[in-house]
Amino acid sequence: MASVTSILRACAALVSVVLAVNPVVVKEQEFIDSVTNQRFMIIGVDYQPGGEGAYGTGNGDPLSNGTLCLRDAALMQDLGINTIRSYNVDPTLNHDECVSIFNEVGIYMIIDVNSPLSGQSIDRSNPSGSYSTSYLQHIFTVVEAFKSYPNVLGFFAGNEVINDVPTGGANPPYIRAVQRDLKNYIAAHSKRQIPVGYSAADVRDVLEDTWAYLQCDNSNGSGTDISRSDFFGLNSYSWCGDQSSFTVSGYDQLVAIFSNTTVPVFFSEYGCNKPTPRAFDEVLSIYGPQMTTLSGGLVYEWTQGTDDFGLVQTYGNGSLQLLGDYDTLMSQYTKLNITLLESRNSTATSLTPPKCNANLISGDGFSTDFNIPQPPSGAQQLISAGVSSAPTGSIVSVTQTSVQLPVYATNGGEISGLKIQAVSTANHPGQASGLSTGNVPSATASGSGASSRPSGTGSSTGSAASATTSSGAYRGDAQMGGGAFAAAAMGVVAFAL
Numbered sequence: 001m002a003s004v005t006s007i008l009r010a011c012a013a014l015v016s017v018v019l020a021v022n023p024v025v026v027k028e029q030e031f032i033d034s035v036t037n038q039r040f041m042i043i044g045v046d047y048q049p050g051g052e053g054a055y056g057t058g059n060g061d062p063l064s065n066g067t068l069c070l071r072d073a074a075l076m077q078d079l080g081i082n083t084i085r086s087y088n089v090d091p092t093l094n095h096d097e098c099v100s101i102f103n104e105v106g107i108y109m110i111i112d113v114n115s116p117l118s119g120q121s122i123d124r125s126n127p128s129g130s131y132s133t134s135y136l137q138h139i140f141t142v143v144e145a146f147k148s149y150p151n152v153l154g155f156f157a158g159n160e161v162i163n164d165v166p167t168g169g170a171n172p173p174y175i176r177a178v179q180r181d182l183k184n185y186i187a188a189h190s191k192r193q194i195p196v197g198y199s200a201a202d203v204r205d206v207l208e209d210t211w212a213y214l215q216c217d218n219s220n221g222s223g224t225d226i227s228r229s230d231f232f233g234l235n236s237y238s239w240c241g242d243q244s245s246f247t248v249s250g251y252d253q254l255v256a257i258f259s260n261t262t263v264p265v266f267f268s269e270y271g272c273n274k275p276t277p278r279a280f281d282e283v284l285s286i287y288g289p290q291m292t293t294l295s296g297g298l299v300y301e302w303t304q305g306t307d308d309f310g311l312v313q314t315y316g317n318g319s320l321q322l323l324g325d326y327d328t329l330m331s332q333y334t335k336l337n338i339t340l341l342e343s344r345n346s347t348a349t350s351l352t353p354p355k356c357n358a359n360l361i362s363g364d365g366f367s368t369d370f371n372i373p374q375p376p377s378g379a380q381q382l383i384s385a386g387v388s389s390a391p392t393g394s395i396v397s398v399t400q401t402s403v404q405l406p407v408y409a410t411n412g413g414e415i416s417g418l419k420i421q422a423v424s425t426a427n428h429p430g431q432a433s434g435l436s437t438g439n440v441p442s443a444t445a446s447g448s449g450a451s452s453r454p455s456g457t458g459s460s461t462g463s464a465a466s467a468t469t470s471s472g473a474y475r476g477d478a479q480m481g482g483g484a485f486a487a488a489a490m491g492v493v494a495f496a497l
Contacts, residue, residue: 024108028350029295031295043287045084046084046299051303064097069097074105076427077427084102084109088115091144091145095149096396106426111154112199113138113139120135133379159198161174162175164203165206165363165364181375183227198214211261215229232265235267235268241275260351266296267294270299279328281332310323402418
């Protein structure tokens, strides 16, 4: 007779399967829900609470504290977010709680496999020296940790490794090499094909060549080319302020560049914060009829840091206050035509990538070498055997849905009844029931070791932005802002055995 524990585990697994979102696949220039066959448009936010400076300190992994993830997932669900991007994750930690919570509310994840620690990314100044078996060991361990979650949309193999003309010389072949190695590992050890792509800097001198180099077919008629990007992200901050427009921002140029793309293209970062407060007028263009070739974008960023790009302000005791940008972004999201976003592009069919050749590259100094480096010594054995003792995650049952941490609106009033709502499809604006804000309290919430929130009416936009537009920041090089938070081990998320 089966034990009670084994029965509970079986029940939890069954519930997880029922509540799991549908994996997303790539079909030519679109992301597609693998079950409904509807187009999936990214409505997302970059999510790295604590900043890159916290990585390696025990507080830097954004997906290992269920208490904080529950708080953030509830707010993201209400905002209408369906995708998050996390730049640095610790693959040795358990991510089941957080990932299951985001899965519960219909939020997908794009995971960067690199980190700012030494030896855990391709050094743009020394690509050949940093492309090693020990490096591959790290990125394969990230794959092992996340491969079994159905809401993993994809992996970023690199971020702004090419950020100027000089780095466009030696680096492109190594980006394709890493993509090839990741795809080979996924094919050998994952039950499903998970897309792998690249996040590029919006540096117009090299942007079009970077995309052309990474999306072309280098198979030479020998079969599928697994070194090419499955998708292409763009970190772009060219739309700044309410005086900008589709043409002033250069978005029209981006549409022209990517009009014949054979892979999904989206903004992996956007949201210029000069001037403040941000109006997010670009949202209606990104998701409007002029830009249906592109697949949406991720706002930079969720948590307020030193660069003042945050939608929310977090504090050391786990409390949080919404900033004005959160409200503004929500007001723009409410104007979106979800039916349009889910509609397939009738012209994006039977698209084939061009064959790789030097004629695709227009810039002087950009690589025309399509001889992709062979894996370093020992890498093939690692791919075949797999990473030993690597943690493999799984979706688990989410039984706690109410947020227990204090959350405050922009006016300082505490938000009551904040909780997540289980869904079986991707989240989108207008799907959640909305927040309930109480009266403005007369005293600040108590905190331990840090202030818990601003008093009185609260700040609507955070402190004044002092940093310049982050169009060239390398998020894998510890250049993100670092708003500190402490892991609030309150145990409010319970899971079945």
